[in-house]
Amino acid sequence: MARMAGRRALAAVPVLLVVTFGVFAVAAASPFDPVKAYAGTAGLTASQENLDQLRANLGADQPLVPRWWDWTTSALTGDLGDSSVMRQPVADVIAERIGWSVLLAATAFAVAVLLGTVLGVLAARRPGGAFDRGATAVAYTLEAAPAFWLGLLAIWVFALKLGVLPAGGLTDTASDTVTFGQVAGHLVLPALVLGLSQLPWFLLYVRQGVADALEEDPVRGARARGLSERTVLVGHALRSGLLPVLTLVGSRVPELITGALLVETVFSWPGIAAATVTAATSVDFPLLAALTVLATAAVLLGNLLSDLLYGLADPRVGFHG
Amino acid sequence: MTARTARPIRGTAAAALATTLALTAAACSNPDGSGSGGSAARDSVVVGIAYEPETLSPLLGYGKDGNSKVFDGLLAFGPDMRLRPALATALPEVSPDGLTYTYRLREGVTFSDGKPFGAKDVVFTYRTILDKRTNNPSKTELDALKDVRAVGDDTVVFTLKYPYAAFAQRTVLAIAPEHVAARQDVNSGPFTTKPVGTGPYVLTGWSKGEKLTFTANPRYWGGEPKVKKLTMAVVKDDDVRATRLRSGDLDGAILPPNLAKGFKNDPGRKTYAATTYDYRTVTLPTHNKVTGDTAVRRALDVAVDRQAMVDQILEGAGKPAYGPVPTGSEWFTQGTERRHDLAAAKRILDEAGWKPGPDGVRVKNGVRAAFPLWYVSGDKLRQDHALAYASDAKKAGIEITTQAGTWEVIEPRMKHDAVLAGGGSPGDPDFDQYLLLRSTLAGDGFNNMAWYANPAVDQALEAGRKSNDKAARKAAYDTVQRELVKNPGYTFLTHIDHVYVVSDRWDGLSTQIEPHDHGLAAGPWWNVEDWTPKDAAK
Numbered sequence: 094m095a096r097m098a099g100r101r102a103l104a105a106v107p108v109l110l111v112v113t114f115g116v117f118a119v120a121a122a123s124p125f126d127p128v129k130a131y132a133g134t135a136g137l138t139a140s141q142e143n144l145d146q147l148r149a150n151l152g153a154d155q156p157l158v159p160r161w162w163d164w165t166t167s168a169l170t171g172d173l174g175d176s177s178v179m180r181q182p183v184a185d186v187i188a189e190r191i192g193w194s195v196l197l198a199a200t201a202f203a204v205a206v207l208l209g210t211v212l213g214v215l216a217a218r219r220p221g222g223a224f225d226r227g228a229t230a231v232a233y234t235l236e237a238a239p240a241f242w243l244g245l246l247a248i249w250v251f252a253l254k255l256g257v258l259p260a261g262g263l264t265d266t267a268s269d270t271v272t273f274g275q276v277a278g279h280l281v282l283p284a285l286v287l288g289l290s291q292l293p294w295f296l297l298y299v300r301q302g303v304a305d306a307l308e309e310d311p312v313r314g315a316r317a318r319g320l321s322e323r324t325v326l327v328g329h330a331l332r333s334g335l336l337p338v339l340t341l342v343g344s345r346v347p348e349l350i351t352g353a354l355l356v357e358t359v360f361s362w363p364g365i366a367a368a369t370v371t372a373a374t375s376v377d378f379p380l381l382a383a384l385t386v387l388a389t390a391a392v393l394l395g396n397l398l399s400d401l402l403y404g405l406a407d408p409r410v411g412f413h414g
Numbered sequence: 415m416t417a418r419t420a421r422p423i424r425g426t427a428a429a430a431l432a433t434t435l436a437l438t439a440a441a442c443s444n445p446d447g448s449g450s451g452g453s454a455a456r457d458s459v460v461v462g463i464a465y466e467p468e469t470l471s472p473l474l475g476y477g478k479d480g481n482s483k484v485f486d487g488l489l490a491f492g493p494d495m496r497l498r499p500a501l502a503t504a505l506p507e508v509s510p511d512g513l514t515y516t517y518r519l520r521e522g523v524t525f526s527d528g529k530p531f532g533a534k535d536v537v538f539t540y541r542t543i544l545d546k547r548t549n550n551p552s553k554t555e556l557d558a559l560k561d562v563r564a565v566g567d568d569t570v571v572f573t574l575k576y577p578y579a580a581f582a583q584r585t586v587l588a589i590a591p592e593h594v595a596a597r598q599d600v601n602s603g604p605f606t607t608k609p610v611g612t613g614p615y616v617l618t619g620w621s622k623g624e625k626l627t628f629t630a631n632p633r634y635w636g637g638e639p640k641v642k643k644l645t646m647a648v649v650k651d652d653d654v655r656a657t658r659l660r661s662g663d664l665d666g667a668i669l670p671p672n673l674a675k676g677f678k679n680d681p682g683r684k685t686y687a688a689t690t691y692d693y694r695t696v697t698l699p700t701h702n703k704v705t706g707d708t709a710v711r712r713a714l715d716v717a718v719d720r721q722a723m724v725d726q727i728l729e730g731a732g733k734p735a736y737g738p739v740p741t742g743s744e745w746f747t748q749g750t751e752r753r754h755d756l757a758a759a760k761r762i763l764d765e766a767g768w769k770p771g772p773d774g775v776r777v778k779n780g781v782r783a784a785f786p787l788w789y790v791s792g793d794k795l796r797q798d799h800a801l802a803y804a805s806d807a808k809k810a811g812i813e814i815t816t817q818a819g820t821w822e823v824i825e826p827r828m829k830h831d832a833v834l835a836g837g838g839s840p841g842d843p844d845f846d847q848y849l850l851l852r853s854t855l856a857g858d859g860f861n862n863m864a865w866y867a868n869p870a871v872d873q874a875l876e877a878g879r880k881s882n883d884k885a886a887r888k889a890a891y892d893t894v895q896r897e898l899v900k901n902p903g904y905t906f907l908t909h910i911d912h913v914y915v916v917s918d919r920w921d922g923l924s925t926q927i928e929p930h931d932h933g934l935a936a937g938p939w940w941n942v943e944d945w946t947p948k949d950a951a952k
Contacts, residue, residue, distance in 0.1 A: 132551035175602035
């Protein structure tokens with residue numbers, strides 16, 4: 094198990110190097126100009142000399158490879174550089190925001206996993222029954238609905254029509270202290286929306302897994318022995334039916350990150366995803382590269398986690414790879 | 415501990431409780447407006463703004479036009495844009511050659527951290543901005559400045575490279591404390607997000623993309639403001655801003671005219687329309703065979719129906735524009751207004767040899783009277799202006815193809831293609847006219863986008879900026895505006911009012927003449943430090 098984790102960590106190094114280089118290459122090829130993004134409206138009256146000086150100061154006149162190399166070597170020594178668009182060190186940008194993103198993503202993930210498992214098991218009990226058909230239909234609808242559309246819909250219903258939940262932000266507009274109650278209230282809508290956008294996969298996987306398990310010999314045997322339906326469901330079917338869900342846990346991480354990107358923007362949630370959008374459109378190399386490394390690391394960790402869980406849950410699988 | 419420093423710690427702790435939170439949170443939620451810290455508090459104001467500043471450091475450009483709330487300049491603009499002293503005790507003494515400006519500083523002023531303000535802070539601020547290593551994109555505005563030095567602790571002397579009459583207007587620029595800002599990286603140090611200034615308000619929190627919060631500065635030299643708490647919520651979407659204003663979440667907000675209309679009959683709210691220097695114009699590049707022809711330019715100038723644009727696109731919230739100077743300004747040259755006259759436009763084109771072709775588009779020497787007009791994609795107002803302009807031009811026999819693009823797409827084409835541009839800075843007539851019309855600035859960044867070149871205008875622009883005699887300056891800018899009638903390098907369309915809706919709970923509200931930029935301090939809250947709650951005596 095430790096060997097597998099170690100091997101994966103080693104393999105992550107070249108992956109991260111290639112990914113950051115890719116980010117630099119794509120950003121360099123993009124039509125956006127970092128100097129214009131930096132100057133904003135002031136750039137519209139700035140002289141060419143002023144703009145050229147800015148270009149040199151920001152290092153935007155350097156070729157791709159040296160820029161990437163400089164960033165990588167200083168990142169290895171712990172210096173992530175300065176974000177030009179936020180006018181502060183990249184480390185500060187990340188430290189200020191990552192907690193909020195983790196909170197949002199973790200809550201949403203918990204919602205998706207718990208709700209998906211419960212609904213999936215209920216649906217699997219009577220495949221083709223009314224509940225199963227209803228839940229499956231809802232799942233397919235949610236699967237097709239983009240997260241930002243769900244977000245706008247939620248704002249319209251809960252914030253505008255019913256007026257029961259805040260439409261956005263981390264705290265009430267007039268408040269300048271961050272309290273637990275305020276954050277909790279403001280977290281409900283974004284976390285629910287992000288969680289609901291992930292729900293269908295868990296629901297459908299669990300439903301299929303448990304329904305299949307209910308057809309397997311051990312379960313049929315258990316039923317034949319006269320065990321209660323509850324014991325059969327929880328003790329036998331759920332255990333083997335949940336195996337595919339463990340794989341899903343890891344593979345949903347990228348979706349969770351892109352989903353958070355949209356949800357944070359819709360709800361003015363001051364997380365890291367909103368900063369990613371700004372960094373990308375402003376060609377803020379240091380910030381963009383650092384955020385990409387984080388996202389890639391999250392995906393790699395997610396995969397590792399699901400493989401480990403699978404190995405633990407089903408000894409036949411073992412720890413290879 | 416402030417909200418900002420508390421955040422990562424709380425964030426981590428809260429993450430651990432995430433599951434419980436999600437299930438119990440609904441019970442803790444606090445609907446908008448009903449909270450005890452809500453906007454109903456009499457001495458707190460919550461306003462919705464559309465744009466967020468990139469930085470709050472004056473060294474990087476924040477507060478360069480004055481009115482920064484956290485900082486003060488040596489001078490400040492009053493409601494009528496007349497200069498008045500702020501950190502200086504009086505307007506500057508200008509030497510007869512116009513090259514030396516001397517300011518005496520107010521005594522007993524302290525920064526919000528308690529340290530005294532002095533001449534060294536002024537010198538530090540200007541020298542740092544001029545420094546090549548400082549990433550200040552507005553540096554060009556101080557082009558005339560050669561050096562600044564302190565004489566004792568209460569006098570500052572500026573020396574210019576060339577006489578520049580508008581220089582005093584540039585000294586509304588916010589002053590940073592040397593003892594804080596000099597100790598860190600100018601471009602990315604903590605000062606860029608946690609400013610310390612002498613102004614009426616102190617920043618207490620800045621959640622990027624969400625809001626900025628301020629409290630009244632008890633040490634403010636002008637007296638502690640009556641409005642104790644000020645929150646600026648960043649709400650980019652117009653409709654969301656209007657909704658949050660209606661729900662009581664915001665006390666005031668900038669709104670497009672059509673959304674502001676919905677609040678007109680609301681007894682609890684007042685609508686303010688700020689007149690501005692914010693113009694929309696079409697560049698007519700000299701290097702294009704069609705737009706470079708003076709006859710075409712003059713024809714377009716009278717073919718366009720400016721009043722219809724004001725009425726239909728701006729819903730009446732604006733004025734026809736004939737140049738960068740708005741018609742209401744004292745610097746506007748009376749008699750240079752151009753009436754909408756389609757017949758005159760056709761006559762001008764006929765006389766210049768632009769004859770109607772088979773498809774109705776005029777032709778001269780094999781050149782069709784057609785050109786593309788670019789506007790920034792996503793800007794509804796510019797799109798509407800561009801379409802209206804193209805439709806007016808078509809009636810005169812000129813075919814304009816409107817095209818949307820980002821500045822990255824538009825910029826390389828500016829030399830030959832027309833662009834629907836915007837801009838405008840109040841204060842001095844030199845600010846807009848020099849950058850737009852000086853032939854030596856053709857193609858210099860976004861200056862003189864039309865590559866306009868007119869020796870008479872060049873001469874008048876130089877005369878206007880070098881003389882300190884107001885009558886001579888007025889004569890110079892009159893010449894510029896009359897030349898623009900004879901040879902317009904741009905078709906100026908409208909000056910746009912900025913419309914604000916604010917709860918009617920305070921006295922002392924007014925609006926300033928506003929620039930193109932929607933800064934933090936533009937809007938009725940430009941002087942929020944002077945507001946008093948209504949019925950305060952009761």
